[in-house]
Amino acid sequence: MSTEIDAPPNLSALYLKAAATGPLRRGRELPETEYVRRDIAVDHDHLAEYDRVCGFGLRDVLPATYPHVLSFGLSVRLMTDPGFPFPLVGLVHVANSITVHRPLLVTDVLTQRVRVADLRPHPKGRQLDVITETSVEGEVVWRETSTYLRRGKPDESAPRAERAAEVEPGSATAVWRVPADQGRRYAEVSGDKNPIHLRALTAKAFGFPRAIAHGMWTKARALAALEGRLPDAYTVDVDFVKPLLLPSTVEFTAHRDAGTFAVHSRSGKPHLVGRLH
Template sequence: MRATELSSAPNLAALYLKAVATTPSRRGGGELPDTEYVRRDITVDREHLAEYNRMCGFGLRDELPMTYPHILSFGTAVRLMTDPGFPFPLVGLVHVANTITQHRPLLVTESPTQRVYLSDLRPHPKGSQFDVVTETSAGSETVWTESSTYLRRGKPDESAAKSERTAAIEAGAPTATWQLPGDLGRRYAAVSGDRNPIHLHPLTAKAFGFPRAIAHGMWSKARCLAAFEGRLPEACTVEVEFAKPVLLPSTVEFTERATGQGDGRGRDFALHSRSGKLHLRGSVR
């Protein structure tokens, strides 16, 4: 794999313009580029971190929320997905799953290194999917890894196995109920840098087939983890699958339950609409 060092975070505004300009030339054929981007000595902006914490419901602490390194690497991931060798148009990709493993919390005073690359292009019942993999280290210690799975909708592939996983938790009495405002997508975009038009405004969302703007999947995951704050082990894996999109504005219900016994204990959790529609299912192990 060809490693390329980046001295600073990529310019997301320029990358989005590039994504729009190159969309017609990306037809979906070919392989993923064999490129790895590396950013060293990343400095955490404390004011930005505080705004992210408020946006997602985390308290202010010296430890980074488990989902915050995703924000640090997002620009690098977008650069990979707008490089000339990337086969798909960035606009229209669907974030369908995310798995984060934390070996220990990162501190706001640390200056981590992140490596980001693409992996495992494979068929999906609704097209093709692949992973964006991020490895975050402090010194020589790998402390955090992430795999974000994206779907490129296309011709159905009969060879792709359909997921047999069912909802982690049936709709029932919620642990918490959250009212999500219509501008949630724009507010989270300002913090995360993820300005996909499906999140920003009803008109731009309708251009991609959604009746209203939809919430970011990574906001939903972060908000769920904030509900666990103070109860998660320092070392754990949190896996989520994004099911039906959360339309904005809306009201969602968070549900959780304990699973397993002894050292294998964990938690399952889910987000549902009040009608019982599943938006997100996840597990902590």
């Protein structure tokens, strides 16, 4: 069932709804709702701020990760609807795949569709996909699958997912110093104000010693480091392996021939691993 949305959802209201209804959610199935928003024009000032926060240059072509931000409100609305089975707070973003069929331009007028699918077992609970399609004049030009984990009773029968890539630490392409306020800066431009990303105090309430960077900021920052070397059409898969605590100094490594890249801690533990194909 498709439902048309005329304007971006009010994220502040949705977060309050999530807090109030989260403890009551005990469902076993995903809703069949699809939210659709049409006639989306790119706000040039917002895009410029997103580019600055994520490290992209100012260009007429949208970063591959930017439509994720545009559709984020639809995703949150869907995951706070009465039929969604899990609390929004506590879902863990474990993987993300984006396919760019052709470059999106700042002048394009977009239509976005968001739905959830494929509730399935995971060794640490259950997982599901949030699927987003972005179209221009009826043509799907961008597609994203974000995989979320709901931690729960271990299911040893669940297949263990293969990572997007395996990239050994060492021979870093770049070293990034990620400041303590990176989560707050990305939250302002993305709308993703999950408390685990904002401050150490709020992150500790959810079991983290400090605030952690958004996975989608880390993916965007990696693609910004590859800017100018990406084809017009490609798929980029990443796994979010280990939280990136703020502040941190991390190493970015890219292997052009293999199409693989990763973000590691200075001790060699992976935060993100990815593959371009």
